[in-house]
Each structure stands twice: as C-alpha cells, then as structure tokens.
Amino acid sequence: MENQEQLFTISIYTENNIGLLNRISAIFQRRHVNIESINGSASEIEEVSKWTILVNMTEENMKKIIGQIEKQVEVIKAYYHSDEETIYQESCLFKIKSDLLFEEPQIQNIIKESNARIVTVNKEFFVLEKSGRRSEVDLLYRELSAHGILQFNRSGRIAVTKEPMEISKMLEALNS
Incomplete structure (x- = not known):
C-alpha cells in the first residue's frame, strides 16, 4: 500500500508568518504534487494556525514531504492522515x-x-x-x-x- 497513491489529509500547525505558505507550497511543487485543496484557520491552540491540505500521493513520498515541512522554522508540527482516520x-x-x-x-x-x-x-x-x-x-x-x-x-x-x-x-x- 505504501507505493500506491491515495488521498492524504495533512494538518500543519504553525506560527502565523508571512511567506510560509509560499515555502510550503514550493515543497509540493518541487516534487510535482498537485494540492487538491488547502484551508487555513485558527486552531484549537491560541495563537497557532492550522492548515489542512489535501493531496494525492504515495505514503512513502508523504513521509518525505512531512519531514521537509517540519524543517520550516515556523512549523510546530505536521501530521498526515488517510480518509479512514479523519472526519x-x-x-x-x-x-x-x-x-x-x-x-x-x-x-x-x-x-x-x-x-x-x-x-x-x-x-x-x-x-x-x-x-x-x-x-x-x-x-x-x-x-x-x-x-x-x-x-x-x-x-x-x-x-x-x-x-x-x-x-x-x-x-x-x-x-x-
């Protein structure tokens, strides 16, 4: 299943800083991954933003992208989930x-x-x-x-x- 493409929901908890969205979207662009949808909002944690991104890719590549996203200074934590793990x-x-x-x-x-x-x-x-x-x-x-x-x-x-x-x-x- 790791090498088969599937939909993943990514949750990224961040500080709210200018330019971060460009850097995160560039991570997907460099790997030629299309972002199906993106939503940004306040999170359950005061002064922390949450981005929800929907992508279609293999789990192996998903793990690599999460690692790259978490290297961004303003990113607190990033997670990915299958449709079965989310509402x-x-x-x-x-x-x-x-x-x-x-x-x-x-x-x-x-x-x-x-x-x-x-x-x-x-x-x-x-x-x-x-x-x-x-x-x-x-x-x-x-x-x-x-x-x-x-x-x-x-x-x-x-x-x-x-x-x-x-x-x-x-x-x-x-x-x-």
Missing part, C-alpha cells in the same frame, strides 16, 4: 436564478434530497449552502448544472482526526 467535510455555495425556485418543482426536490440549505432569496437569485463529502457536493453540482448555476464556490477540506492528536500535550511541554 472531513467541504462546504459550498450555489447562486441560482430565483425563478427556478418557484417555477421548477424539481429544484425544491433536489434541495430537500441533498440536505442543502437556502441562505438567501431575492428577486434575481437564491443562494444554497451545502456541507458534506466531496461526492455529495459533486452530485449536487451535477444536478443543479442541468438547471443553470450563476456562481459556484467550494471550500477546501476541513478535517479532524478520529484519534486524539498529541499537539496540545506537545505544546504544553514546550511552554513548561
């Missing part, structure tokens, strides 16, 4: 013509069946929000595309691990 979601927004909502009963069925949520409605358009697995978002996109999508935007993956992560204990030890 993950994506979010997206769809902007669609309002008349479809009222004149096309199939649209209302699509919304209900997909567990999407209407965020706003006005005369010209309405906006749907959907959170879920990539396959769920892709399915909703295909179903709505047949009726016309004015705008579409999707987030990067957000994820938490099923097992506890040791980052908080590690930081407590560093601060002691």
Whole structure:
C-alpha cells in the first residue's frame, strides 16, 4: 500500500508568518504534487494556525514531504492522515436564478434530497449552502448544472482526526 497513491489529509500547525505558505507550497511543487485543496484557520491552540491540505500521493513520498515541512522554522508540527482516520467535510455555495425556485418543482426536490440549505432569496437569485463529502457536493453540482448555476464556490477540506492528536500535550511541554 505504501507505493500506491491515495488521498492524504495533512494538518500543519504553525506560527502565523508571512511567506510560509509560499515555502510550503514550493515543497509540493518541487516534487510535482498537485494540492487538491488547502484551508487555513485558527486552531484549537491560541495563537497557532492550522492548515489542512489535501493531496494525492504515495505514503512513502508523504513521509518525505512531512519531514521537509517540519524543517520550516515556523512549523510546530505536521501530521498526515488517510480518509479512514479523519472526519472531513467541504462546504459550498450555489447562486441560482430565483425563478427556478418557484417555477421548477424539481429544484425544491433536489434541495430537500441533498440536505442543502437556502441562505438567501431575492428577486434575481437564491443562494444554497451545502456541507458534506466531496461526492455529495459533486452530485449536487451535477444536478443543479442541468438547471443553470450563476456562481459556484467550494471550500477546501476541513478535517479532524478520529484519534486524539498529541499537539496540545506537545505544546504544553514546550511552554513548561
């Protein structure tokens, strides 16, 4: 399994410094690895940022990249996980013509069946929000595309691990 490509979710805990994202993305670029998605946010630890990156590669290469990422001074710790080890979601927004909502009963069925949520409605358009697995978002996109999508935007993956992560204990030890 080590030499077979698979999706990995990378969690990188960092200080929030200018230029770090460029250096980390260059690590992937040098190895010709495409980043499927990237999301940056605050983490569960005060003043520590967390980046969640989704990549498709072999585990052997993943281990090498994690080692290179952790050499960056501002990186506190980096982890990688398979899909089976994480709970993950994506979010997206769809902007669609309002008349479809009222004149096309199939649209209302699509919304209900997909567990999407209407965020706003006005005369010209309405906006749907959907959170879920990539396959769920892709399915909703295909179903709505047949009726016309004015705008579409999707987030990067957000994820938490099923097992506890040791980052908080590690930081407590560093601060002691």
